[in-house]
Amino acid sequence: MVEQCASCHGEDAALGAPEGLNFPVGLVSGAGEQAISGGRRLLWAQANVHRQRDLIYSQVVNGAMPPRGFVPAGDSAYADADGNVLPSLRTAEGQEVLRNWLACGSPVIERTTPLAQPCTAPGECPVTNFCVLEDPDPTDEIDPRNQCLAVGDIVPAAGGGVDCEGEPQATWSWIYTCLFQADQTCTSAACHGGGAMGGALAMPDAATGYANLFEVESEPAGACMGRVRVVPGDPDASLLVHKVEMGNPMSCETPMPIGPPPLSEEEVGIIRQWITDGAMNN
Structure with a gap:
């Protein structure tokens, strides 16, 4: 998405990309207000990808996107942790990677190093508005208690014992x-x-x-x-x-x-x- 789509579908739609089809899912940079603005941008982009997931996938597998001749058809410049180069979106393997990513809620990474942001209430977290008040995994190196949830972090389960598979309840x-x-x-x-x-x-x-x-x-x-x-x-x-x-x-x-x-x-x-x-x- 960053390499083969963002040049047109970035923060500002360009080169004929329809308004509203923006997917700026790149990492957040900077600190202070710049980091807050970048985090909100990333959250918005992730939500927009999720809403448009069927359209995104159909455009890619039908060959309409990315435009031929505009984006290189070869392998990606990115690789996984084992050094395996990621496949192009034009290959069946690359489209399967895209399908899995979209099906899993298009997870994103906010930054490459953790951002410690203490909090005692949701309102103190200007980006995600989610303050983790309990430690879901005490074995973590970074203690997440009383920390703002970062973009891309997994939200602790909070079902409260509600059974969504059973009879609907007017509660x-x-x-x-x-x-x-x-x-x-x-x-x-x-x-x-x-x-x-x-x-x-x-x-x-x-x-x-x-x-x-x-x-x-x-x-x-x-x-x-x-x-x-x-x-x-x-x-x-x-x-x-x-x-x-x-x-x-x-x-x-x-x-x-x-x-x-x-x-x-x-x-x-x-x-x-x-x-x-x-x-x-x-």
Whole structure:
């Protein structure tokens, strides 16, 4: 992606690349505000790749991208840890590597050396908005307790015992875990996990998400200005329902989630029932 796509699909689309198809997944450089800006760029790029994964893969395997004659057709200049040169995107092997990467959520690396950033709460982490307060692996050389999660780090499991394979439950814990958090449908770090794309509605965890939804007005700007996100007992007046319900005429700006697949009628029905029942934090 960096070598054969980024010259056109970088931070600024160039040479005919459609606007919005930007994939600047290169490493973050610099420190301070430059590092924060670079981290947010990388998070956004990873989320954009994930949303466009089917289009990216089909364009490559169909031979439309990268453009012939523009990108060298030979092997990559990059190699793995064992010195094996990576294959070109035009080869079957290279396309299989791309397929696996996309299927695994397009994992990225923020930097080549760890960045220690102490924290005591999610709001102290300006890029990922995720503070690791427990040590998931005490054998690590770098103690991750009270450290901001870096771009590309694995988020500790936080299912809270919710069974997403069983019968759907009209509870906040089930909705957050099984609809919003599952496959990072809504809570990816670039979107409502706290990233810039999520606007003022941050949902990095169930407690924060509930606090930012329940009887809270939308940000004081844009087409959604002043709309209440969740009105207990009244799903038809709740902005959350307007945003996730396909074809709802009250949906201001962009319906959610961005990119396929949308929530099903059954899933929206669960959200509606939860709000009808009072939108309890259960």
